[in-house]
Amino acid sequence: MSITREIGAHYSPEKGTLFTVWAPAAEQVDVVLKDNDKIMPLQREAFGYWTGLSEVTGPGALYTFRLDGETERPDPASQHQPDGVHEPSAVVDHTAFAWTDKSWKPLPLEQYIIYELHVGTFSEEGTFQGVIDKLPDLVDLGITAIELMPVAQFPGSRNWGYDGVYPSAVQNSYGGPDGLKELVNACHAAGIAVVLDVVYNHLGPEGNYLNDFGPYFTDKYNTPWGKSLNFDDAHSDHVRNFFIQNALLWLRDYHIDALRLDAVHAILDTGAKHFLQELQEHVEHLEQQLGRHFILIAESDLNDVRVINPMEKGGYGLAAQWSDDFHHAVHALLTGEDSGYYSDFGKLEQLQKALQHGFVYDGLYSEHRKRTFGSDATANPARQFVVCSQNHDQVGNRMLGERLTQLVSDDLLKVAAGLVLLSPFTPMLFMGEEYGEENPFLYFVSHSDKDLVEAVRNGRKEEFSAFAWQGEAPDPQSEETFNKSKLQRSYEHSEKHRQLRDFYKALIKLRKSAPALARPDKTRLHVSADHHTQVLHLIHSGESPYLYTLFNISNQPQKIQLVKEVGADWELVLSSVESRYGGEGMELPQQVQAGQEIELPAASVTVFQSNTIM
Structure with a gap:
């Protein structure tokens, strides 16, 4: 396991704030303390780290790093951007929060019934407090874990979260660091685990100043988002450290129970020890230190059991991964859609195979991919596969953001619910599906760069070209697009929607109470x-x-x-x-x-x- 070091601004009441930043090419790095306009030179240490202690700088203090006396930037490892992605970072005090979850016992993965939600559209307020206020509804439904779409600081106030540029800073418009801690506290008090979606395969474009500090990116590979993050090229140890520190921060300082790792197939690493394995090793070390269990769940479209196999079998050791094959088999069967990646699915026998083996494409030729694809997951326990009939990707990456509610009958919605919740796998619902939410979940952003906005609009149109969808794509930049995506909670006044929710409740109750399902x-x-x-x-x-x-x-x-x-x-x-x-x-x-x-x-x-x- 590699040696890691803390980065960013770390405050302790006894010592003050220790600033550390990696900038290997810089000749001089200073901290600019904005509250009193003081400039504090940092000392260079091994491998291009710069560090310095300010005994008088405390929580909430605003600061930037100045490189070679010229370029002034927020902290790449910032834990709070109170005024947005282009403005100074703020020091956070993790010792001051009054945690009340000492009696919380993390749930085993077999007990997870996951509810994926987007903080900005889940409640009218669009904040962590808005989620807290709705927790009784989730408890009533029977949910045991919520999965938050990314909350790392992104530009503006409207975004799915995958355009984050400060992986360790909690989105200011959602409620910032204390708001997230309040939510985790409230979830644990309600018996609900918290899964946080984190993005280690790319960073968003606006407010991304990493290149000013060091070789965080490499020319070795290209990704859908441009240059790849540097996980295996020169200086990659310190890029890996940047993301490992991020994971440990969420688990240690925010009491998060599990991390969902976005699109790990885009973490490009040909080194002897893959980044995912190294990350798992560090998480296990933290478990030993804290005496508390943590879970890593991958999103992967590789159908590769190496991601979830134990290290002693040559795997990376992660607890679970999302199963695209299960979703696609259910969706294509119920809707009859056969364009894009759904062209590989649509037969009942494929759903049967997914239920029995985990993957449909386990070494078979994929017509959509034009190649043989996947590995055999028969030997992997069912809990290692997170399954759903809807999620943010499969709904939100449709041109009009239609939920399954718009695509199939009310009766087939119940069939979809049964397939997910009565499967042997770890079930996940997407916010609103339990009552047949009719508002779409659309793609939305709030960038300030006009050229970037236009690029996003054009990129979305290109993305839809593989599918036979009719209509005009909504404008991602429009606030109306965001507002259309908010939940209506129609079950509160519609009998039809309440009845569907009651069916979900009955399925969840059965899953929890029937031994054959509680331990599938x-x-x-x-x-x-x-x-x-x-x-x-x-x-x-x-x-x-x-x-x-x-x-x-x-x-x-x-x-x-x-x-x-x-x-x-x-x-x-x-x-x-x-x-x-x-x-x-x-x-x-x-x-x-x-x-x-x-x-x-x-x-x-x-x-x-x-x-x-x-």
Whole structure:
């Protein structure tokens, strides 16, 4: 494990503030203290680090770094940008916050029911406090973990968060450092874990001054965002340190439980020890220091089990990764869409394979990619795959930001919910899906550079060219685009939306209470699919009572025969066609037997349980 060192401004009541910055090419670096216009020269140390202690500088003090007496910039490792990305950084005191979560016990990954949300659009206020105010609703729903889209400081006040340029500074318009701590405190008090989305594969363009300090980027690779961050070229040890320190900051000083690592396939590193493995090693070391468990979850489109395999098996050791194959299999099947990457999906057998093995493309030829793709994930535990039917990417990267609500019937929305929440994998919901939110989730920014705004507009149009979507893309820069993306919370006054939410609640309650789902085991899962009826049979036989779920994905009632080999007597426990869930109230048999023929309602989820299996 490499040696790391703290960077940025670190305050302690006993000593004052220690400033440290990496600027290997500079001949002189000073701290400019804005409150009293004092200039403090820093001392050069090994590998181009510059450091100095100010005993009189305390919390909230504004400062910049001045390079070679000329260029003045905010701190690359700033922990607070109170006036935005172009203005001075501020010193943060992590010793002063009154944490009340000492009794909090981090949840194991098997207990995560994740709710992904965007702070700016989740509540009318668009702040951390706005999220806190809505936590009782999430507790009522049964959520055990929230996943915050990135909160690192970005330009302006409207952004998804992936244009962040100060990875360690908490967005000022959301509530800054203390606002995030208040949210984590409140979540832990409510029994909810906090996952934070972090971006280590690129930084946004506006306010990105890293090149002024050192070789943070390399010409070795190109990415969709331009030059690649330097994870394996000359001086890369210190770039890796920059991001490792960021991860440790969130876990240690903000009490975050898990990090979701954005698009790790774009972290380009051909070194002997991949950055992800090194990051995992440092997180494990922090666990030993604090006596507390942390979780790293990757977003990866590689279908490569190396990301989640243990280090002793040649993997990077991360706890889990998002499963694109599961999402694409569900989406293409329910919507019939077949353009872009959905061209590789659309068959019921593919969903069956995803449920059984984790990946659909596990060494198969992908027509969309025009190459053989993926590795076999059969041996990996189900908890290692985070699955969903909607997320910010899959909704927000549609031209019109349509949710599944706009694309399929109300009955199929319940089928999608059942596929996610009754799967053996770690389930994730996207904010608003639990009641069928009808507002879109669009892409929005608030850049101040007109040329950059125009580039973003054109870039979005190019991105949509692979899909057969009709219409005109909304203007990302418009405040109206942002406001259209806010949740309406229609379940508070609409019976239809409340009934869908009640169905989600019932599914989540079943997932938590049924031993076969609370501790799901992919190896004790029976999955079969009938292409002619479009019915999927899903049997969890790991623990009693065993669960048998039938998904009718067709829009017609279907006569089917229950699997003969599994189960004896089955008892009905949940049906999506019950009138309390907005269904037609069709009568289903309360008791059925293995091998019995029954008729399933169109577009439905039906769950039976049994205490014995033959």
